[in-house]
Amino acid sequence: MDPVQADPTIGFHVVAMPYPGRGHINPMMNLCKILASRKDRIAITFVVTEEWLGILGSEPKPANFRFSTVPNVIPSEFGRGADFPSFFEAVMTKLQEPFERLLDRLEPSVIVYDTLLAWMVGVGNRRNIPVASLWATPALAFTVLQHVDLMVQNGHFPVNLSEKGKEQIDYIPGIPPMRIEDLSTIFTGNGQVMHRLREAISLVPKTQYLLFTTIYELESHTIDALRNIIPIPIYSIGPAIPYFNLKDNDNDNNHVQWLNSQPKSSVLYVSQGSFLSVSKAQMDEIIIGVKNSGVRFLWVARGEASRIKELCGSDEGVVVPWCDQLKVLCHPSIGGFWSHCGWNSTKEGIFAGVPFLTYPIFADQIPNSKTIVEDWKIGWKVRRGIGKEEQLVTREEITRLVRRVMDLESKEGKEMRKRAKELREICRRATSEGGSAETDIDAFIRDISLTYNL
Known part of the structure; x- marks a missing residue:
C-alpha cells in the first residue's frame, strides 16, 4: 500500500x-x-x-x-x-x-x-x-x-x-x-x-x-x-494487547460457539506460540497427557494440528489453526492457560485473570515463567530443566498438572484463582x-x- x-x-x-x-x-x-x-x-x-x-x-x-x-x-x-x-x-x-x-x-x-x-x-x-x-x-x-x-x-x-x-x-x-x-x-x-x-x-x-x-x-x-x-x-x-477490541462480537467463529456451550472455567486453552516448538517426543507426551486428563481443551496449533487430532480425537476438545487469543482467554468457559510464556501471551493471560501451566522455550519466556509461578503465584511449571539439563515431562505428569490447574474446588486452586483475579483487576485499572x-x-x-x- x-x-x-x-x-x-x-x-x-x-x-x-x-x-x-x-x-x-x-x-x-x-x-x-x-x-x-x-x-x-x-x-x-x-x-x-x-x-x-x-x-x-x-x-x-x-x-x-x-x-x-x-x-x-x-x-x-x-x-x-x-x-x-x-x-x-x-x-x-x-x-x-x-x-x-x-x-x-x-x-x-x-x-x-x-x-x-x-x-x-x-x-x-x-x-x-x-x-x-x-x-x-x-x-x-x-x-x-x-x-x-x-x-x-x-x-x-x-x-x-x-x-x-x-x-x-x-x-x-x-x-x-x-x-x-x-x-x-x-x-x-x-x-x-x-x-x-x-x-x-x-x-x-x-x-x-x-x-x-x-x-x-x-x-x-x-x-x-x-x-x-x-x-x-x-x-x-x-500491556499493548488488543483490549480495545474485546467488545467486538465474534460469535460467528465455530470455536467461540463451542466455548459458549461449555461450563464456566472448564476449558484449558493451549498455545505454544507462533515461533518455536518442542521436540516430537515431548509433543506426543503433551498431547496424550492432555487427552488422558479428561479436561476439555481448545488448542491452537500450527504444524502439529493433524497429530493432535490423531492422538486426541474430538471428544473433549477443539483444535484450531488460529484464534483471537485475548478474546478466547477472556471467555467465561476458559479455566486455564497452557502457555509458552511469551510476553504478549503472559500479559493476555493476566489480563484475562486465568491460571497458567508454563512451558517456556526461548529468550524471555524462562524468566516470565519464573515470574508467573514464583512471584505472582498464579501457575505451575511444566517444563523441567534447561538445555542439556532438560528432562522429558511424561504424559502422567502432564495429566496430573492439567487436572491440578483445572481443579476449581481445591484450596490451592482457589487461592491461585484469587491471585489471578487480583492481577486482572490491576490490568483493568491500568x-x-x-x-x-x-x-x-x-x-x-x-x-x-x-x-x-x-
Whole structure:
C-alpha cells in the first residue's frame, strides 16, 4: 500500500517499524492503533517486510493507519525458526538501506522503532528526526541486558549453567533475586546475537523516548530503577494487547460457539506460540497427557494440528489453526492457560485473570515463567530443566498438572484463582481512564506532539 503522503489535515506523522516477528509486531501494532484512535490528526505508517504485509494486510485498522513495506531479509524457505541467528543478523544488516529509501518519501514527525533495530538510532539522529524506542519484552529483560558488565564482575557471565545455574543474582537494580538458570535464555548462546542485543540496549540513551510494553504496577521497581539511570523520558504504556477490541462480537467463529456451550472455567486453552516448538517426543507426551486428563481443551496449533487430532480425537476438545487469543482467554468457559510464556501471551493471560501451566522455550519466556509461578503465584511449571539439563515431562505428569490447574474446588486452586483475579483487576485499572497505562500513553502523545500544536 502507498505510505501516508503530505496532507494538510494531518498534523503529525508517526512512522513505526517493528522487528519482523509476531511477538514484536503485535505490541507495536496495538500501540499504533491506540495512537491513531486518540487523535484523528495523527497519521501512522506501519513498516513491515513484504512477508508480513501478506499476513497483516487484511487486519482491521483505523482510517489514518497505513502499511508500507521493505523487502524480506531472508528467503521464506530459510525462515526465522530454521536459523534464528542468521535471520537476526539479516534483520540487523539488510533492512536499514531500504528503510532509508522509504523514509525519503515519508517525512515523519517521529519514528517509533523496535529497540532491537539498533541502526534506527543513527538514522533518526542523522536526519534530525526524534526516535522512540519500543521494548517488546519485560522491563526486567531490558535491565538484565543493561547490567551484563555487573554480571561479569560477579562471575555470572558468560553463563555457566552446570556449575552456577542455581546461584542467585541479587545485585541488579530494580529486579528481584533470580537464579542464573531463570535468566540464562535472555543470554542467547550465539555470541553475535548477544553482541547485537547489548549494542541495541547501549544506544537507547541516544534516543528521545523509551516505551515499555508493561503495566507499571507489575514492574514498578524495575521501571523506577531505569528512570534513575536513563536520562530520557520513560513511559510504561501498558500491556499493548488488543483490549480495545474485546467488545467486538465474534460469535460467528465455530470455536467461540463451542466455548459458549461449555461450563464456566472448564476449558484449558493451549498455545505454544507462533515461533518455536518442542521436540516430537515431548509433543506426543503433551498431547496424550492432555487427552488422558479428561479436561476439555481448545488448542491452537500450527504444524502439529493433524497429530493432535490423531492422538486426541474430538471428544473433549477443539483444535484450531488460529484464534483471537485475548478474546478466547477472556471467555467465561476458559479455566486455564497452557502457555509458552511469551510476553504478549503472559500479559493476555493476566489480563484475562486465568491460571497458567508454563512451558517456556526461548529468550524471555524462562524468566516470565519464573515470574508467573514464583512471584505472582498464579501457575505451575511444566517444563523441567534447561538445555542439556532438560528432562522429558511424561504424559502422567502432564495429566496430573492439567487436572491440578483445572481443579476449581481445591484450596490451592482457589487461592491461585484469587491471585489471578487480583492481577486482572490491576490490568483493568491500568487500562481504564486515568489508569497508569492510559496516563503514560497520553503523556507520550503530548510530549511528541508539543511542537506541532496538536
